Amino acid sequence: MKQRLVLLVSLLVVMGLLLAACGTPKQQATQAPKPAATEAAAQPTKAAQPTQAPQPTEAPKEVQPAKEIVFYNWSEYIDPKVYELFEKETGIKVVEDNFSSNEELLAKLQGGATGYALIVPSDYTVKIMIDQGMLAPLDRDKIPNLKNIAPRFRNVYYDPGNKYCVPYQWGTTGIGYLSDKVKKPESWSVFFDPDPNAPWYGRMTMLDDAREAFAAALVYLGYDINTTDEKQLEEAKQALIRAKAALSGYDSDTYEDLLASGENLIAHGWNGDFLQAMEDNENIAYTIPKEGGVIWVDNVCIPASATPEQKVAAEMFLNFILRPDIGAMISEYNYYATPNKAAEAKLDADFLNDPSVYPPKDVLDKLQFIKPVGKAESLYQRMWDEVKAAP
Amino acid sequence: MSKLITWLRQRASLQAWLLLLPSALWLFIFFIAPLFIVLVYSFLERGTYGGVVWHFTLENYRRVFDPLYLKTFWRSFYIAVLTTVFTLVLGYPLAYYIATRPQRQRGTWVLGLMIPFWTNFLVRTYAWLTLLRTHTGLINLTLMHLGWIHKPLPLFGNDTAIIIGLVYGWLPDMVLPIYATLERLDRSLLEAAMDLYASGPKVFARVIWPLSLPGVVAGSMLVFIPSLGAFVTPAILGGGKALMIGNIISNQFLAAHDWPFGSALSFVMMAVMLVATLVYFRVTSDEERRQL
Numbered sequence: 001m002k003q004r005l006v007l008l009v010s011l012l013v014v015m016g017l018l019l020a021a022c023g024t025p026k027q028q029a030t031q032a033p034k035p036a037a038t039e040a041a042a043q044p045t046k047a048a049q050p051t052q053a054p055q056p057t058e059a060p061k062e063v064q065p066a067k068e069i070v071f072y073n074w075s076e077y078i079d080p081k082v083y084e085l086f087e088k089e090t091g092i093k094v095v096e097d098n099f100s101s102n103e104e105l106l107a108k109l110q111g112g113a114t115g116y117a118l119i120v121p122s123d124y125t126v127k128i129m130i131d132q133g134m135l136a137p138l139d140r141d142k143i144p145n146l147k148n149i150a151p152r153f154r155n156v157y158y159d160p161g162n163k164y165c166v167p168y169q170w171g172t173t174g175i176g177y178l179s180d181k182v183k184k185p186e187s188w189s190v191f192f193d194p195d196p197n198a199p200w201y202g203r204m205t206m207l208d209d210a211r212e213a214f215a216a217a218l219v220y221l222g223y224d225i226n227t228t229d230e231k232q233l234e235e236a237k238q239a240l241i242r243a244k245a246a247l248s249g250y251d252s253d254t255y256e257d258l259l260a261s262g263e264n265l266i267a268h269g270w271n272g273d274f275l276q277a278m279e280d281n282e283n284i285a286y287t288i289p290k291e292g293g294v295i296w297v298d299n300v301c302i303p304a305s306a307t308p309e310q311k312v313a314a315e316m317f318l319n320f321i322l323r324p325d326i327g328a329m330i331s332e333y334n335y336y337a338t339p340n341k342a343a344e345a346k347l348d349a350d351f352l353n354d355p356s357v358y359p360p361k362d363v364l365d366k367l368q369f370i371k372p373v374g375k376a377e378s379l380y381q382r383m384w385d386e387v388k389a390a391p
Numbered sequence: 392m393s394k395l396i397t398w399l400r401q402r403a404s405l406q407a408w409l410l411l412l413p414s415a416l417w418l419f420i421f422f423i424a425p426l427f428i429v430l431v432y433s434f435l436e437r438g439t440y441g442g443v444v445w446h447f448t449l450e451n452y453r454r455v456f457d458p459l460y461l462k463t464f465w466r467s468f469y470i471a472v473l474t475t476v477f478t479l480v481l482g483y484p485l486a487y488y489i490a491t492r493p494q495r496q497r498g499t500w501v502l503g504l505m506i507p508f509w510t511n512f513l514v515r516t517y518a519w520l521t522l523l524r525t526h527t528g529l530i531n532l533t534l535m536h537l538g539w540i541h542k543p544l545p546l547f548g549n550d551t552a553i554i555i556g557l558v559y560g561w562l563p564d565m566v567l568p569i570y571a572t573l574e575r576l577d578r579s580l581l582e583a584a585m586d587l588y589a590s591g592p593k594v595f596a597r598v599i600w601p602l603s604l605p606g607v608v609a610g611s612m613l614v615f616i617p618s619l620g621a622f623v624t625p626a627i628l629g630g631g632k633a634l635m636i637g638n639i640i641s642n643q644f645l646a647a648h649d650w651p652f653g654s655a656l657s658f659v660m661m662a663v664m665l666v667a668t669l670v671y672f673r674v675t676s677d678e679e680r681r682q683l
Contacts, residue, residue, distance in 0.1 A: 103646040110441035110648070128440050203526065208631045210646060248525060249548045249630025263527040377439055381647035388634050388642075389463050 065313035068093040069117035072105065074298070075253065076276070077120065077169075078321075079333035086320050092313050100253050101209050109134055109303060116303055117310035118317065122296045124211075124370045126165055127158035129301070131372075135164045136302045142315040145322030148342035156297060157369070165299035166318050169272070169336035172359060172367060173212055173294035176259055176274035177266045180283040188220035188289045190266060192239040194246035200265040201246050205258065207268050208250035210384035211370050212294065213240055216268055219291045225368045228376035237383045241390045250388075259284055271356050275335035286356040292366030297339065433654035441648040451655035460639065460656065464663070467635040470550060471618035474557040475565075478614045479607065481558065482565035486606075487599075489566075490573035501570070504563055512560065516627050519556055523547045523628065548630030556624040561617060565610035572606030573599070612671065616664055636660055 075098040083094045099105045102125040129135050153167040175185050182200050194201055206213055215225040217236035248264055255267040256277035274286040302314045327343025337357050399406055433451055436444040489500040522529050523546040531543040546552055584594045622637030643653030
């Protein structure tokens with residue numbers, strides 16, 4: 001009996017340990033096809049050259065594209081029909097896997113996840129990834145449709161000259177609300193100076209994302225959203241804790257659905273998500289408060305860990321989505337603005353004139369990019385933990 | 392070949408080792424080795440964007456004892472204890488009921504208990520969302536419709552929601568071990584107790600409960616340990632607002648890029664679990680001895 005109990009105890013301990021280990025990023029098992037074994041060894045590894053940008057692989061002229069590639073993307077960000085059309089044209093199958101924050105994407109790749117041929121980091125994460133040598137430079141000759149990119153997306157701060165990434169979609173972070181239940185929030189104060197008697201008190205969500213949440217608070221306080229000043233961050237933290245009492249939760253994945261169902265009345269989130277949810281509830285509206293908000297550009301890039309065969313296939317896919325018709329198809333699906341100048345010609349005038357998608361000049365001037373903050377990163381995360389742990 | 396087999400037969404211990412080899416290898420590669428990596432990482436410095444810097448430090452363990460994280464540890468402990476108590480209160484009568492059914496019916500009851508758990512845990516947790524949501528959840532909508540309440544009950548995004556989810560999730564783990572001990576319970580002992588004029592409650596307190604204690608201990612540990620480390624339930628039903636230590640750990644890896652601190656937190660949690668398990672085991676076995 002005693003022995004059996006000991007066995008049982010050790011079993012339980014093992015189970016507990018396994019549970020505790022749940023947070024450890026695991027090696028991602030993906031269906032990426034094996035490289036054709038010829039030149040796979042030429043791939044640079046990030047460990048070997050952490051700061052230096054990886055060299056283009058010296059593959060022989062004729063690298064056959066992989067038969068199947070994995071696209072690591074945000075959820076509901078591309079029309080599945082694009083994959084079908086691409087497969088019909090090239091015979092290459094695209095499999096999608098999803099992440100829900102830039103930090104998660106970065107953590108998975110840093111943790112050694114391989115098999116992804118394409119990833120979709122936002123601006124500041126692209127910068128981090130380039131600096132860490134995690135991205136493979138694009139072979140621009142294979143992507144002639146890069147010429148379709150609008151001039152102002154060609155020399156972006158995080159990737160001048162589109163050397164590593166193709167701008168995919170761009171948008172803003174602001175406030176979505178139910179226009180039949182609440183009046184338009186003019187200021188971020190709905191979150192940071194919440195009125196306990198307001199009908200939306202307890203029926204709001206904020207993005208479960210440290211940088212986005214701090215950006216909202218910092219904009220409200222009139223500070224730079226990339227500040228590394230501890231005093232300003234402390235003030236922002238206090239504002240976030242005040243907001244927490246009025247939130248039903250932090251949510252980056254389903255907030256627009258919760259607004260559509262009427263569970264919540266106000267949500268902090270990305271413009272296109274709210275526009276998508278309008279299909280379910282026409283009363284959803286989007287606004288950027290008077291203090292301003294965040295502007296961002298998502299980009300499709302090839303991780304340095306991709307094999308030459310995957311890279312070739314990925315570049316074919318990049319060229320494909322840069323076609324005007326496909327670019328328009330993507331925007332029609334996800335309701336985000338396209339950086340593809342040629343695709344705009346194929347889009348409805350209604351869409352191009354929608355201020356929720358293309359903010360007018362005076363609003364655009366008040367938008368800021370989130371940028372890498374280097375060592376202050378840990379300060380942001382520590383304060384975010386404090387917000388999360390606050391009662 | 393046959394020579395080899397006879398040679399093996401003569402060496403029983405070698406045979407045992409060979410049988411053990413696959414599982415030992417498995418455990419070593421997928422359990423001991425990764426655990427060792429986590430241990431090593433917990434003494435290193437973080438890289439700015441994930442990874443580790445090979446520089447020895449005890450800072451991560453010092454940070455674990457920061458009141459911020461201690462508070463979360465304490466909350467997780469409190470939630471896990473309440474979960475264990477509630478599953479015991481709900482699970483014991485159920486186990487007793489099933490164990491006292493005629494032999495042929497018991498299988499059906501156990502099956503009935505298990506069937507909902509054939510569905511994925513994540514899916515079941517999301518299903519609870521449709522019940523618990525504050526303004527569009529079925530429970531609040533029904534109660535409001537019946538006019539029993541005028542303001543929705545706070546069932547979502549707090550400890551209540553997490554405990555409801557955990558109790559639901561781990562109930563069978565409490566019921567099954569208790570059922571197993573109760574089923575084996577010698578009926579003649581109960582008859583003997585009653586022949587000696589023990590009242591119903593007394594029979595329970597002096598005979599049934601002590602004899603079912605091994606099941607209660609096993610069930611409690613099966614519930615307590617996963618509850619302490621829970622992270623899916625608080626992430627979903629807690630609305631990302633009410634966190635447990637499992638969420639803090641997963642955040643260190645997936646959001647904060649702080650692997651060493653996440654590793655240190657994991658190790659401290661394992662130590663807490665180990666100590667709790669040993670103490671619990673110790674205490675109850677003493678009690679058992681006294682009862683016997």
